[in-house]
Amino acid sequence: MARDKIYLEEIFPSPFMQLWLIFRRTPVAMVGFSCFIFLIILAIFGPLLAPHSAIEGQLNMPLLPPAWHDDGNVSYLLGTDELGRDMLSRLMYGTSLTFGLSFIVVIISLVIGVLIGSLSALTSGIKASFLNHFLDVILSIPSLLLAIIIVAILGPGISNTVWAVVMVLIPQFVHITRYAVKEEFRKDYVLASRLDGAGPFRILSYSILPNIVDRIMSQATLAQSAAILDIATLGFLGLGAQIPLPEWGATLANGLDLFYIAPWTVYLPGLAILFAVVATNLVGEGIRHALKVRKER
Amino acid sequence: MLIFTLRRLSLFVFTMLLLTLLSFSLCFLFPGDAVINISGAINATPEQLIQLNESYQTSRNIFFQYLAYLTHIMDGNLGLSMASQSVIGHEILNLLPATIELSIVALLIAMFVGIPLGFVAAIKHNKPADNIILSVSMLGYSIPVFWLGLLAILTFSISLGWFPSAGQISLLFEIELITGIQFIDILLSDSPYKWQAFSDATAHIILPACVIAVAPATIFIRLARTSMIEVLETSYIRAASAKGLTFQQIIFRHAIRNALIKIIRHVGLQFANLVTIAMVTEVIFSWPGIGRWLIVSIDQRDYTAIQSGLLVLSCFIFVVHILTDFIYAALNPLARGVKYGS
Numbered sequence: 001m002a003r004d005k006i007y008l009e010e011i012f013p014s015p016f017m018q019l020w021l022i023f024r025r026t027p028v029a030m031v032g033f034s035c036f037i038f039l040i041i042l043a044i045f046g047p048l049l050a051p052h053s054a055i056e057g058q059l060n061m062p063l064l065p066p067a068w069h070d071d072g073n074v075s076y077l078l079g080t081d082e083l084g085r086d087m088l089s090r091l092m093y094g095t096s097l098t099f100g101l102s103f104i105v106v107i108i109s110l111v112i113g114v115l116i117g118s119l120s121a122l123t124s125g126i127k128a129s130f131l132n133h134f135l136d137v138i139l140s141i142p143s144l145l146l147a148i149i150i151v152a153i154l155g156p157g158i159s160n161t162v163w164a165v166v167m168v169l170i171p172q173f174v175h176i177t178r179y180a181v182k183e184e185f186r187k188d189y190v191l192a193s194r195l196d197g198a199g200p201f202r203i204l205s206y207s208i209l210p211n212i213v214d215r216i217m218s219q220a221t222l223a224q225s226a227a228i229l230d231i232a233t234l235g236f237l238g239l240g241a242q243i244p245l246p247e248w249g250a251t252l253a254n255g256l257d258l259f260y261i262a263p264w265t266v267y268l269p270g271l272a273i274l275f276a277v278v279a280t281n282l283v284g285e286g287i288r289h290a291l292k293v294r295k296e297r
Numbered sequence: 298m299l300i301f302t303l304r305r306l307s308l309f310v311f312t313m314l315l316l317t318l319l320s321f322s323l324c325f326l327f328p329g330d331a332v333i334n335i336s337g338a339i340n341a342t343p344e345q346l347i348q349l350n351e352s353y354q355t356s357r358n359i360f361f362q363y364l365a366y367l368t369h370i371m372d373g374n375l376g377l378s379m380a381s382q383s384v385i386g387h388e389i390l391n392l393l394p395a396t397i398e399l400s401i402v403a404l405l406i407a408m409f410v411g412i413p414l415g416f417v418a419a420i421k422h423n424k425p426a427d428n429i430i431l432s433v434s435m436l437g438y439s440i441p442v443f444w445l446g447l448l449a450i451l452t453f454s455i456s457l458g459w460f461p462s463a464g465q466i467s468l469l470f471e472i473e474l475i476t477g478i479q480f481i482d483i484l485l486s487d488s489p490y491k492w493q494a495f496s497d498a499t500a501h502i503i504l505p506a507c508v509i510a511v512a513p514a515t516i517f518i519r520l521a522r523t524s525m526i527e528v529l530e531t532s533y534i535r536a537a538s539a540k541g542l543t544f545q546q547i548i549f550r551h552a553i554r555n556a557l558i559k560i561i562r563h564v565g566l567q568f569a570n571l572v573t574i575a576m577v578t579e580v581i582f583s584w585p586g587i588g589r590w591l592i593v594s595i596d597q598r599d600y601t602a603i604q605s606g607l608l609v610l611s612c613f614i615f616v617v618h619i620l621t622d623f624i625y626a627a628l629n630p631l632a633r634g635v636k637y638g639s
Contacts, residue, residue: 144573237580237592259451266444282435
C-alpha cells in the first residue's frame with residue numbers, strides 16, 4: 001500500500017543536489033554527461049572488451065581498411081595499421097591511457113590543489129601575497145609549454161607525462177579554491193557557525209567545502225579537457241607515451257607516415273580525442289550554465 | 298602613466314630575474330655535469346674544461362655562479378648546442394623571427410575573425426545565430442591542433458593543391474637574411490622576382506597561420522561576446538537609445554569601442570597560448586621556427602639548447618605581455634590606477 005505524505009514537508013536540497021536538478025534539465029549537457037560516463041566505463045573495461053590485442057598484430061593482414069570499405073573485414077571493424085594491429089582494440093586500450101589517465105591526473109591535482117588552496121586561504125600577510133604573485137607568474141605560462149619544460153627535465157615517457165600534467169594543473173586548482181574559500185568566509189552563515197564556536201578547520205570542512213564543490217567541479221572539467229589535449233599532444237610529439245603503447249596521440253603520430261595510403265590510422269585517433277574533449281566540455285558547459293541559473297534564482 | 302610605467306618595469310625586472318634563475322637551476326636538474334650542461338662543450342679537453350670552470354666560477358658558492366651565468370647571458374653567450382656544436386645565440390636569432398612572423402599573422406587572423414563573430418553573437422543573444430556561433434567555437438577549442446593541421450594539409454595541399462604543405466618559402470627563391478622576418482626581407486631585397494617570392498611566401502604562411510588561429514579565435518569569440526553583452530546592459534547604452542539613436546549608431550559609435558578595450562586586455566594572455574600552439578604547428582608544417590627546434594632539441598637531449606630556447610621563448614612571451622599591458626593602459630585611462638595582485 002502506498003504511503004501518502006501526510007505532512008507537507010519542505011525539502012531543501014544541498015547545493016550540489018540543486019546543481020544536479022538544474023543540470024538534468026539541459027538535454028545537451030546530459031548527452032555530454034552520458035558520453036563522459038561511457039568513456040569512463042570504456043577506460044575501465046576497455047582492455048577486457050577489446051576483440052584483439054593492442055600490441056601484437058596479425059602480420060598477414062596489414063593496412064586493412066575499415067569494415068564498410070569494399071576490402072574491409074568485419075572481424076577488424078575499424079581496420080588495421082601497418083603491423084596488422086586492430087585499430088578498434090588500439091583505440092579501446094587508448095581510452096584507458098589518454099582518457100583514464102587524464103581523469104586520474106585531474107583527481108590527483110584536484111586533491112593537492114584544493115588542500116593547498118584552502119590552507120592558503122586561511123593564511124594572510126606576506127606568505128599569502130608571495131603565493132599570490134607566484135601563482136600569477138605560473139598561471140601566465142601556457143599549460144602545454146610548462147608540461148613540455150617538465151618533460152624535458154624528467155625525460156620522455158608516459159609516467160613522466162602524467163606527473164608533468166599533474167604539476168601543471170595544481171596551480172589552477174589552488175587559485176580557484178583560494179578565491180572561492182575567501183569569498184565564502186565573508187558570508188553570514190560562516191559568521192554564524194564561528195559564533196557557535198567552530199574552529200577554522202571545522203568551518204572549512206562542514207560549512208565551506210560543500211558550498212564550493214560545484215565551482216571546483218567546473219574547474220575540474222576545464223582541467224580534464226586540457227589534460228586530454230596535453231597528454232595527446234605530448235604523445236604526438238614523441239615526448240609522452242612511447243612506441244608500443246596505444247595512447248591516442250602516439251597512435252596518430254604512428255599513422256603519420258602512412259597518411260596517404262591509410263588515412264583511417266590518422267582520422268580515427270583524432271576523432272577519439274575530439275569526442276573525449278567535446279564530451280568533457282559539454283559537461284563543463286552544463287555545470288557552468290546550472291551555476292548561472294542557480295545564482296539568478 | 299609614469300607610475301604605471303615604473304610599476305611595469307619593476308615587474309619586468311623581477312620576472313626576468315625569476316626566469317633566468319629558473320633556467321640557471323635547469324642545468325643542475327638535467328642529468329650530467331652542470332658546467333657542460335650550461336656551456337654545451339661536450340668534447341672539451343681538460344684544459345678547456347678548467348677554463349670553463351673558471352669562467353662560470355664553479356669553485357665559488359651558488360650566488361657567484363648565478364652572477365657568472367647572468368654575465369654570460371648579458372654578453373649574448375648562450376653556449377654551444379650539444380647536438381650540432383653550433384653557437385646557440387646565432388641559431389635562435391635565425392629562428393625566432395620566423396616564429397614571430399607566424400604567430401603575429403595567426404593572431405591577426407584570430408582577432409579579425411573572432412571578435413566580429415563574438416559581437417554578432419552578443420547582438421543576437423539567445424537566438425539561433427548565437428547558439429550556432431557558440432557551438433562552433435566549442436568545437437574549435439576542443440579540436441587537437443596537430444590533427445587539425447594534418448586534415449588541413451590533406452584537404453588543401455594534397456587533394457585541392459591550393460597551398461604548399463611545408464616550409465616557409467619555395468627553395469627557388471634566394472632571399473638574403475636581413476631582419477629574419479620573411480616578408481620584410483623580400484621587400485628589402487632587390488631580386489627581379491620580388492613579387493613572385495612575395496606571393497609564394499604568402500601562400501606558404503596561410504595554411505599554418507589559419508590552423509594556429511582556430512583555437513585563439515574561438516576564445517576571442519567568447520571574450521567579445523561576454524564583453525559586448527556587458528556593455529549592451531550598461532546605462533549609457535540605454536541613454537543613447539533613449540536619445541533616439543538607431544541601433545547601428547549605438548553599436549558602431551558606442552558599444553564596439555567600449556567592448557574592444559576589454560578584449561585588448563586579454564590579448565597578451567592569449568598570445569602565450571598561441572605561441573604554444575604555434576610550436577606544435579611548426580612541427581607539422583616544417584616551419585623553420587624556434588618551436589620546432591626546441592622540440593627536436595628535447596628529442597635529442599640537447600640540454601643547452603633546451604635551456605636557452607626556453608629562456609628566449611618565455612622572455613618573448615613576457616615582453617609581448619608587457620607591451621599589450623601598455624597598449625591597454627594607453628587606451629584606457631581607468632587601467633592606469635593602482636592595481637593589486639597583478
